[in-house]
Amino acid sequence: MDPPPFTTAEVFSQLRYVEHYAGELDCQTIVIETPYIDRDHMEDHSTFYARNLTQYPNFCRRVHFFAKPSADVRRCLREAIEAGATAGLNAFRTKCSELSRSYLGFAVIKPLHGSAVGRTVLRPYPDVPTEPDRAQQFRRSFQGTRLYTTHLLGNELTVRGLAFQQQDAGVSACATTAIWSSLQKMSDHEDISPATPAQITALASRFSLPFGRAMPSEGLSIDQMCQAIQAMGVAPNLLRPPDTATAKSYLYSAIKSGSAPILILQFHATYHAVVAPGMKLRIHGERVRDAADRLIGLYVHDDRTGPYRRASLASDGQTPCLVIPEAGESPESWLLTHIIVPIYPKNRLSLPGLVEAALDVQGNVERLGELLGGFAESLPEPQVTVDYWACRPHSYLSQQFEADDTQPDLITTLFRTVPMPRYLGVIRASADWFGDVDLLIDTTSSRPNIQCLAAVAWTPNALSAWVAESLAEQYQCDTIRID
Amino acid sequence: MCAGTASDRQKRTPVTVRIDEEAIKKAQEALRNPEELERFEAGRRKKQALIEARINAVRDSERLTQSDFAIRINARPRACLT
Numbered sequence: 017m018d019p020p021p022f023t024t025a026e027v028f029s030q031l032r033y034v035e036h037y038a039g040e041l042d043c044q045t046i047v048i049e050t051p052y053i054d055r056d057h058m059e060d061h062s063t064f065y066a067r068n069l070t071q072y073p074n075f076c077r078r079v080h081f082f083a084k085p086s087a088d089v090r091r092c093l094r095e096a097i098e099a100g101a102t103a104g105l106n107a108f109r110t111k112c113s114e115l116s117r118s119y120l121g122f123a124v125i126k127p128l129h130g131s132a133v134g135r136t137v138l139r140p141y142p143d144v145p146t147e148p149d150r151a152q153q154f155r156r157s158f159q160g161t162r163l164y165t166t167h168l169l170g171n172e173l174t175v176r177g178l179a180f181q182q183q184d185a186g187v188s189a190c191a192t193t194a195i196w197s198s199l200q201k202m203s204d205h206e207d208i209s210p211a212t213p214a215q216i217t218a219l220a221s222r223f224s225l226p227f228g229r230a231m232p233s234e235g236l237s238i239d240q241m242c243q244a245i246q247a248m249g250v251a252p253n254l255l256r257p258p259d260t261a262t263a264k265s266y267l268y269s270a271i272k273s274g275s276a277p278i279l280i281l282q283f284h285a286t287y288h289a290v291v292a293p294g295m296k297l298r299i300h301g302e303r304v305r306d307a308a309d310r311l312i313g314l315y316v317h318d319d320r321t322g323p324y325r326r327a328s329l330a331s332d333g334q335t336p337c338l339v340i341p342e343a344g345e346s347p348e349s350w351l352l353t354h355i356i357v358p359i360y361p362k363n364r365l366s367l368p369g370l371v372e373a374a375l376d377v378q379g380n381v382e383r384l385g386e387l388l389g390g391f392a393e394s395l396p397e398p399q400v401t402v403d404y405w406a407c408r409p410h411s412y413l414s415q416q417f418e419a420d421d422t423q424p425d426l427i428t429t430l431f432r433t434v435p436m437p438r439y440l441g442v443i444r445a446s447a448d449w450f451g452d453v454d455l456l457i458d459t460t461s462s463r464p465n466i467q468c469l470a471a472v473a474w475t476p477n478a479l480s481a482w483v484a485e486s487l488a489e490q491y492q493c494d495t496i497r498i499d
Numbered sequence: 500m501c502a503g504t505a506s507d508r509q510k511r512t513p514v515t516v517r518i519d520e521e522a523i524k525k526a527q528e529a530l531r532n533p534e535e536l537e538r539f540e541a542g543r544r545k546k547q548a549l550i551e552a553r554i555n556a557v558r559d560s561e562r563l564t565q566s567d568f569a570i571r572i573n574a575r576p577r578a579c580l581t
Contacts, residue, residue: 235573
């Protein structure tokens with residue numbers, strides 16, 4: 017491909033990034049599927065490109081990536097079909113899941129030579145870094161990703177990731193693609209149809225056009241971004257973090273809650289939007305008072321470059337900023353001005369509401385520790401760590417099943433006696449003197465009429481029960497503990 | 500909204516500090532004694548102020564004005580000359 021007129025060779029930087037990233041994931045084989053009908057491109061085509069004098073095809077190519085030699089991929093693709101035909105559906109599924117273990121994802125290549133990278137879903141970096149020295153320092157958490165199912169030559173493959181695509185500056189600008197990526201994750205939680213870039217731009221410009229025509233896209237205002245998210249049946253939680261600690265709290269709890277927050281960044285007079293499906297959490301060093309203090313970096317989908325770009329969080333005075341390293345150049349430092357978190361509309365407890373409640377719980381549990389420290393010589397510094405997130409009750413339940421110290425009686429009592437909302441607000445207080453206590457909040461309640469559901473003493477000891485009882489009394493809810 | 504990745508696995512916080520029953524009983528009693536509680540609260544106001552400062556920052560983040568909504572987001576790919 018040649019760069020289109022009036023562009024530079026950098027026009028292929030997203031394609032090169034995808035190639036480089038697949039290499040980092042140890043890609044050994046690519047399979048090119050052509051023609052491939054991509055819903056997003058088809059919609060963009062019918063809305064915009066079909067009206068050009070010079071016609072573009074309405075179909076794409078799709079490139080699949082595998083961490084296996086090509087002969088093995090060929091054999092596995094054939095064997096799965098043969099297994100299904102001879103041994104039935106379960107044998108077929110087993111073979112497909114075996115192949116999915118080496119499936120790294122796919123990239124749709126659009127027939128637009130100036131913006132070729134379409135819907136691209138690639139596996140994120142591993143949670144535990146492969147280099148031993150880095151594995152001692154941090155973990156990655158990609159809770160803003162979801163499972164995608166694809167079909168190739170009759171085989172059903174799965175990959176966990178978050179869809180990325182580059183802006184075409186025709187149907188979409190960075191704001192549109194950021195919303196598009198973020199809502200991909202939202203449709204993992206709720207029955208909302210994933211919107212195409214063309215639909216998002218149309219919804220954003222339905223009631224206001226502050227910067228002129230909607231297409232070719234001249235960019236969106238934050239107001240238009242919120243309008244588009246709201247029109248998709250999702251509530252936009254818009255925040256302007258005044259300092260780095262507050263920004264970390266929001267980003268940490270949003271990603272831990274399974275959202276992919278949209279970050280509005282500023283560099284001089286330019287504003288940009290990226291999406292953060294993952295974060296980097298420090299695991300060594302001092303114990304922290306706020307679990308969000310462990311957040312040291314993000315992995316962002318930057319439509320100007322590519323998916324899962326490494327970025328570190330820093331401060332410019334009081335203002336939080338995102339430092340994005342550039343290959344062979346000095347890093348770009350963007351001010352983080354706003355965060356938009358798409359949330360389920362009935363989740364009335366906003367992120368600030370959850371964080372504020374968590375800080376209050378922390379103050380109360382530390383107070384108990386200090387009171388206790390006055391009588392116990394073994395407790396000179398009663399430090400408490402607070403963690404906070406929102407989740408579906410069944411997810412909370414499955415987390416308890418996977419705990420290293422499962423409490424079957426406690427789990428049964430909790431789910432038998434406490435009515436659960438669609439989303440639970442969880443505030444966890446932890447300390448080395450009592451273990452873990454969770455305060456569960458009804459997220460359908462809002463400030464100032466917040467309703468707590470239960471204080472759960474997950475660690476079976478007298479102090480954990482005391483902390484849970486005190487919280488239950490303070491926040492007017494039940495205590496769930498082992499007698 | 501939780502995802503189901505390996506990072507979700509719960510690691511319980513190990514209890515490494517042992518506290519005798521007597522101290523727990525005394526703390527429980529102190530919690531019910533208004534005079535003792537007042538003396539204790541006066542000593543921890545500084546720490547509470549730190550938490551209040553953070554809560555104020557959280558509340559600040561929700562105070563949006565018309566100018567926040569008017570920000571235009573249109574960073575272009577680097578390859579574009581216009």
